[in-house]
Amino acid sequence: MYVAESRSSKAPVAPAPRPGRRAAAVPGTVLALGTVSLVTDISSEMVSAVLPLYLLTGLGLSPLGFGLLDGIQNGFSALVRLAGGHLADRRGADGASRHKAVAVVGYGLSALCKPLLLLVHTVPLIGAVLAVDRTGKGLRTAPRDAMISLATEPEHRGRAFGVHRAMDTAGALIGPLAAFLVLRLAGGPLLADGGERHGYDAVFTVSACVAVLGVLVLLLFVPNRQPGDAEPATAPRLRDGLALLRLPGLRRLALCAVLLGLTTVSDSFLYLLVQRRLGLSTDLFPLLPLGTAAAFLLLAVPLGALADRIGRRRLFLAGHGALLLAYGLLLSPLGGLPTAVCVLALHGAFYASTDGVLAAAAADAVPAEQRGAGLALVGTGQALARFGCSLAFGALWSAVGGTTALGWSAAALAGGVLAAAFVLREAPGADAGPATGESAPAPDPRSPAPAPDPRGPAPAAGRDSAPVRDSDSEVPS
Numbered sequence: 001m002y003v004a005e006s007r008s009s010k011a012p013v014a015p016a017p018r019p020g021r022r023a024a025a026v027p028g029t030v031l032a033l034g035t036v037s038l039v040t041d042i043s044s045e046m047v048s049a050v051l052p053l054y055l056l057t058g059l060g061l062s063p064l065g066f067g068l069l070d071g072i073q074n075g076f077s078a079l080v081r082l083a084g085g086h087l088a089d090r091r092g093a094d095g096a097s098r099h100k101a102v103a104v105v106g107y108g109l110s111a112l113c114k115p116l117l118l119l120v121h122t123v124p125l126i127g128a129v130l131a132v133d134r135t136g137k138g139l140r141t142a143p144r145d146a147m148i149s150l151a152t153e154p155e156h157r158g159r160a161f162g163v164h165r166a167m168d169t170a171g172a173l174i175g176p177l178a179a180f181l182v183l184r185l186a187g188g189p190l191l192a193d194g195g196e197r198h199g200y201d202a203v204f205t206v207s208a209c210v211a212v213l214g215v216l217v218l219l220l221f222v223p224n225r226q227p228g229d230a231e232p233a234t235a236p237r238l239r240d241g242l243a244l245l246r247l248p249g250l251r252r253l254a255l256c257a258v259l260l261g262l263t264t265v266s267d268s269f270l271y272l273l274v275q276r277r278l279g280l281s282t283d284l285f286p287l288l289p290l291g292t293a294a295a296f297l298l299l300a301v302p303l304g305a306l307a308d309r310i311g312r313r314r315l316f317l318a319g320h321g322a323l324l325l326a327y328g329l330l331l332s333p334l335g336g337l338p339t340a341v342c343v344l345a346l347h348g349a350f351y352a353s354t355d356g357v358l359a360a361a362a363a364d365a366v367p368a369e370q371r372g373a374g375l376a377l378v379g380t381g382q383a384l385a386r387f388g389c390s391l392a393f394g395a396l397w398s399a400v401g402g403t404t405a406l407g408w409s410a411a412a413l414a415g416g417v418l419a420a421a422f423v424l425r426e427a428p429g430a431d432a433g434p435a436t437g438e439s440a441p442a443p444d445p446r447s448p449a450p451a452p453d454p455r456g457p458a459p460a461a462g463r464d465s466a467p468v469r470d471s472d473s474e475v476p477s
Contacts, residue, residue, distance in 0.1 A: 026160050036214050044175065047203070078387065081138040148164055158356070162304020260417070263409060274288055277330050299353075315353050
């Protein structure tokens with residue numbers, strides 16, 4: 001039995017706020033999901049921190065084999081994200097959506113893969129385990145973000161996604177440090193000449209235990225039912241999810257996510273450029289991702305709240321402007337550790353301004369009953385575009401060098417930001433629903449017209465009853 005499960009099919013997820021009290025900007029469901037992501041990211045980053053060393057020095061894998069596995073790890077989840085969003089939107093006989101059930105399967109698959117790394121020692125088997133792990137990530141991402149958006153009032157979604165991403169990033173900071181401590185306590189890593197492998201075994205074992213803890217938190221503390229779960233059983237088709245691109249707001253966001261994703265250099269290439277262009281010691285290379293994560297952690301919540309005030313589309317574009325500044329610093333004659341700190345801070349600000357903010361903006365453009373599919377559409381397009389950018393940037397680096405490739409990428413990103421600003425340009429309220437910023441469903445022509453009110457027209461709404469203004473419907477500057 002789930003602790004958070006409602007016994008009645010009509011029971012609400014959370015009690016209504018008392019009269020005169022405002023609803024919490026960050027509901028308990030968001031904090032519970034943030035805890036799940038924090039714990040799961042500790043587990044995942046423990047493995048990610050030692051996996052390159054394990055594969056190259058522990059198993060003696062060739063760079064080509066490592067490149068293949070890295071491509072599986074980074075690109076496979078995008079292929080199943082649409083399926084995860086589609087399955088999550090299906091409702092049972094009691095009207096409850098499948099968001100939590102699909103998320104549990106996704107987190108469970110990833111948890112299962114951690115102990116399997118203790119048993120596999122060849123490239124095909126390791127690739128299969130990583131593919132299953134990425135399948136779990138792809139399945140859980142859209143339903144998790146859908147639960148965050150459904151549990152939060154529209155005017156607070158930017159803050160809610162910022163809190164979740166900050167908690168997630170805290171796990172990304174703790175994970176590598178935990179792996180380092182486990183390796184030290186276990187006696188160090190395995191070398192390619194056949195030394196003891198107990199250091200890696202210890203990391204994989206601890207990671208598996210932490211991953212199971214994350215699944216338990218999801219089962220026990222995240223409610224099964226979401227606000228609005230009162231509709232009859234439905235079985236949406238996959239093409240119904242693709243048809244969401246007919247919604248102008250979602251179509252514009254998806255187009256801009258793909259366009260800008262095609263010009264976003266992957267983190268691995270960026271860190272290599274920081275180390276080489278700025279003349280940093282190779283000993284500092286493992287710490288570069290922690291710099292980005294620290295900036296992301298500090299800025300996710302305040303920038304999410306800022307997005308709620310000035311507009312999520314505006315901040316999404318501004319975040320790519322921060323990334324363009326980071327590219328400019330790397331291309332400048334400046335060097336040394338201070339420049340590296342500025343680049344990593346801008347890189348973290350880019351993620352804080354775009355990751356959760358894009359999900360919040362997409363949630364505003366999609367009906368609640370298809371929230372998972374809509375978020376999956378945008379996320380899949382962005383992930384595939386970034387994967388394509390990684391392949392293209394790698395080919396450019398090999399052909400013309402890293403600096404020239406970055407210069408071309410910076411020029412493409414500048415053009416992409418201008419094009420995205422034009423695409424997102426719209427009249428105020430073009431895609432907003434009457435009071436929530438969500439897409440309003442089309443009226444059913446078979447429904448009878450409402451009877452006129454014999455008391456006459458209703459008086460104009462006062463200040464307290466005015467509908468919520470969706471700041472994302474403003475024209476981005």
